[in-house]
Amino acid sequence: MQPRTLYDKLWDDHVVHVEPDGTTLLYIDRHLVHEVTSPQAFEGLRINGRKLWRVASVLATPDHNVPTSDRAAGIADPVSRTQVETLDANCRDFGLTEFAMDDRRQGIVHVIGPEQGFTQPGVTLVCGDSHTSTHGAFAALAFGIGTSEVEHVMATQCLWQKKSKAMLVRVDGELPPGVTAKDIVLAVIGRIGTAGGTGHAIEFGGSAIRALSMEGRMTLCNMAIEAGARAGLVAVDERTIEYMRGRPGAPAGENWERAVAYWRTLTSDEGAAFDAIVELDATAIRPQVTWGTSPEMVTGIDGRVPDPAEAPNPVKQADWTRALQYMGLKAHTPITEIAVDKVFIGSCTNSRIEDLRAAAEVARWGLRNGRKVAAGVRQALVVPGSGLVKAEAEAEGLDQVFIEAGFEWRDPGCSMCLAMNADRLEPGERCASTSNRNFEGRQGQGGRTHLVSPAMAAAAAMFGHFVDVREVMR
Amino acid sequence: MQPFTRLDGLVAPLDRANVDTDAIIPKQFLKSIKRTGFGPNAFDEWRYLDHGEPGMDNSKRPLNPDFVLNQSRYQGASVLLARENFGCGSSREHAPWALEDYGFRAIIAPSFADIFYNNCFKNGLLPIVLPAEVVEQLFRETDAAEGYRLLIDLEAQTVATPDGDVFAFEVDAERKHRLLHGLDDIGITLRFTDQIKAYEARRKQEAPWLFA
Ligand code: SF4
Numbered sequence: 001m002q003p004r005t006l007y008d009k010l011w012d013d014h015v016v017h018v019e020p021d022g023t024t025l026l027y028i029d030r031h032l033v034h035e036v037t038s039p040q041a042f043e044g045l046r047i048n049g050r051k052l053w054r055v056a057s058v059l060a061t062p063d064h065n066v067p068t069s070d071r072a073a074g075i076a077d078p079v080s081r082t083q084v085e086t087l088d089a090n091c092r093d094f095g096l097t098e099f100a101m102d103d104r105r106q107g108i109v110h111v112i113g114p115e116q117g118f119t120q121p122g123v124t125l126v127c128g129d130s131h132t133s134t135h136g137a138f139a140a141l142a143f144g145i146g147t148s149e150v151e152h153v154m155a156t157q158c159l160w161q162k163k164s165k166a167m168l169v170r171v172d173g174e175l176p177p178g179v180t181a182k183d184i185v186l187a188v189i190g191r192i193g194t195a196g197g198t199g200h201a202i203e204f205g206g207s208a209i210r211a212l213s214m215e216g217r218m219t220l221c222n223m224a225i226e227a228g229a230r231a232g233l234v235a236v237d238e239r240t241i242e243y244m245r246g247r248p249g250a251p252a253g254e255n256w257e258r259a260v261a262y263w264r265t266l267t268s269d270e271g272a273a274f275d276a277i278v279e280l281d282a283t284a285i286r287p288q289v290t291w292g293t294s295p296e297m298v299t300g301i302d303g304r305v306p307d308p309a310e311a312p313n314p315v316k317q318a319d320w321t322r323a324l325q326y327m328g329l330k331a332h333t334p335i336t337e338i339a340v341d342k343v344f345i346g347s348c349t350n351s352r353i354e355d356l357r358a359a360a361e362v363a364r365w366g367l368r369n370g371r372k373v374a375a376g377v378r379q380a381l382v383v384p385g386s387g388l389v390k391a392e393a394e395a396e397g398l399d400q401v402f403i404e405a406g407f408e409w410r411d412p413g414c415s416m417c418l419a420m421n422a423d424r425l426e427p428g429e430r431c432a433s434t435s436n437r438n439f440e441g442r443q444g445q446g447g448r449t450h451l452v453s454p455a456m457a458a459a460a461a462m463f464g465h466f467v468d469v470r471e472v473m474r
Numbered sequence: 475m476q477p478f479t480r481l482d483g484l485v486a487p488l489d490r491a492n493v494d495t496d497a498i499i500p501k502q503f504l505k506s507i508k509r510t511g512f513g514p515n516a517f518d519e520w521r522y523l524d525h526g527e528p529g530m531d532n533s534k535r536p537l538n539p540d541f542v543l544n545q546s547r548y549q550g551a552s553v554l555l556a557r558e559n560f561g562c563g564s565s566r567e568h569a570p571w572a573l574e575d576y577g578f579r580a581i582i583a584p585s586f587a588d589i590f591y592n593n594c595f596k597n598g599l600l601p602i603v604l605p606a607e608v609v610e611q612l613f614r615e616t617d618a619a620e621g622y623r624l625l626i627d628l629e630a631q632t633v634a635t636p637d638g639d640v641f642a643f644e645v646d647a648e649r650k651h652r653l654l655h656g657l658d659d660i661g662i663t664l665r666f667t668d669q670i671k672a673y674e675a676r677r678k679q680e681a682p683w684l685f686a
Contacts, residue, residue: 016673017666021647025666027673029684037566039507050660053670056685065505079505079528086507123684130565130589144589146567147509148596148659156663158670162646164588194492195559198588228562230588251683259683294492315491315557322490420501439496439563441519 003269005166007201010141014124026161028153029123032109033060035087037128041151042090053157059118060091060098063108064420068410107386107412110134110348117247121236121263131348133224136232137217139266143230165275170206173282178470181216182453185223186288190298197229208282214243215354222349226295235267289335290438290451292323301468307331327448341429343380343461347417350434351385355454360398362458363405373406374464380407383415419444432460476598477656481626486551487616494563499572513575547620556583561590570597584609595649602643
């Protein structure tokens with residue numbers, strides 16, 4: 001048999017039917033549902049008198065609109081409240097499993113899927129959310145879909161898809177201390193651009209990727225979509241299998257052994273052909289900070305805001321000029337001289353336990369050295385990705401470290417990643433954020449976002465401006 | 475879904491790259507539980523001078539005179555001319571809903587983000603990829619001639635300019651068929667019920683834990 005990529009294997013195992021032009025009916029094993037992209041899908045099912053094909057394939061939770069403080073008081077914004085209540089009602093009517101707002105397992109869809117063992121190696125997993133690429137960290141074929149497709153999967157358990165091309169991003173070498181998965185993926189996007197992976201599924205490989213924890217791999221795959229790829233992938237190894245062990249949704253008994261044997265086959269074969277290969281040297285990656293309004297507008301912490309006059313082409317030049325204007329930045333400004341008004345640690349990119357530990361370590365360092373959240377920083381939020389992450393962090397005392405250092409410790413949800421709830425930037429405010437998108441208005445109209453790792457965000461909070469976390473922690 | 479066959483439409487240019495779905499329809503409008511009514515809030519943050527929230531009377535809001543779609547010469551446009559990587563970012567189908575509700579039926583760009591491209595077809599909106607230099611030419615011609623229109627023929631897979639230039643574009647046979655006839659995807663798929671059940675039966679043998 002011809003050597004196959006991991007993507008080929010996942011694809012082949014889910015083909016139900018192929019049309020002459022290659023359009024394929026692909027079987028979907030798992031479906032995550034949240035309140036924003038599902039109401040119109042349920043409405044469509046009702047109008048057409050359709051049922052769900054497989055109720056057990058769905059896990060639902062509200063995350064985008066939920067408040068992150070004083071949850072007992074309910075949702076103040078009536079429009080947000082309606083949307084969350086609509087999800088509750090739809091899940092009740094259609095008999096779906098939902099972790100509602102008051103459930104301790106509630107959280108961001110992309111955090112709770114893996115946490116529950118709902119996400120598994122070898123499955124196809126979809127969600128009406130572009131960051132579904134996150135789950136590819138488990139060698140699952142996972143991608144975001146629109147609401148019509150949400151309805152389609154609910155009604156048929158399938159999707160019509162064209163096979164993508166396969167890209168390999170190989171990162172070899174040891175990451176320097178203080179440099180994280182977030183920095184790897186920002187460096188990749190800086191290299192290939194936000195459309196660099198369009199039409200591809202990106203498999204991340206190489207020794208630096210194998211050395212990452214599952215949390216780190218999720219961060220990496222989460223942002224594959226920011227490189228234009230609908231899906232990110234990491235091959236199964238012992239770390240993947242260890243992560244799965246004992247999760248509520250993980251296979252049990254005899255099934256466990258069978259599943260593990262299958263999972264071990266989920267790697268690209270020796271000699272498998274990729275349509276594109278990108279190579280990065282991990283030892284050369286520095287902590288990354290975005291300076292513009294697209295994740296590809298990124299540089300190292302020791303860099304400067306670029307000069308649009310030096311842009312590679314006229315379209316980019318216009319983009320950079322507009323971005324600097326929106327961001328209120330001057331060309332050539334050293335990144336370390338950029339002061340921040342707010343800090344956000346959270347989102348499906350960086351709200352897992354490891355992320356919170358990394359941020360807390362910087363906060364602890366601050367406390368030991370007489371530093372707290374800097375006076376110029378109006379608000380520094382820490383928003384765990386799920387109720388279970390929150391509980392784990394509290395058991396480790398991380399909440400106390402954050403609170404003592406001047407951070408606010410919140411309840412789980414998307415929060416200031418996209419500001420659909422009350423957590424947002426005011427016009428002109430500048431934020432060090434661990435989320436994944438720095439688009440205009442993403443964190444609140446007129447808000448200015450700089451994407452960084454959790455440790456870099458915590459360090460920016462302690463100093464009031466960006467600093468090189470490698471120097472701080474030395 | 476309304477079918478798409480031929481369109482003779484006024485062209486409006488949006489001259490920026492990487493237009494993301496957050497810009498096409500800002501998040502506060504995603505709180506709606508309906509599929510319609512997003513048009514007045516398409517490009518809300520660029521289009522109006524004030525901050526938009528759901529439930530506002532949009533006809534009373536101050537328009538941004540610098541935003542291209544507000545110029546009188548582009549009123550009634552049904553073809554949107556755009557730059558590379560159009561529709562990147564969030565998967566929200568509210569973006570094609572907003573564009574369609576605004577009145578667009580086709581979007582021409584050198585490239586589209588995958589999810590957005592896919593979502594367009596579900597909503598009777600035709601995304602057309604043309605080479606960057608052709609798009610450049612169309613931008614120039616749109617700018618030069620008020621009332622500039624393009625003739626788009628999905629059956630023939632062509633875009634024709636008033637000067638008689640005809641550009642061919644690619645589209646998947648399946649997607650084309652469905653769009654031409656305005657077919658409902660779910661209805662088509664349910665015709666494959668037997669195949670889906672056969673797949674499930676086989677998969678249950680191979681990987682029983684997935685169905686446990
Ligand atoms: S945390 Fe942000 S990116 Fe992730 S699902 Fe929520 S809104 Fe989307």
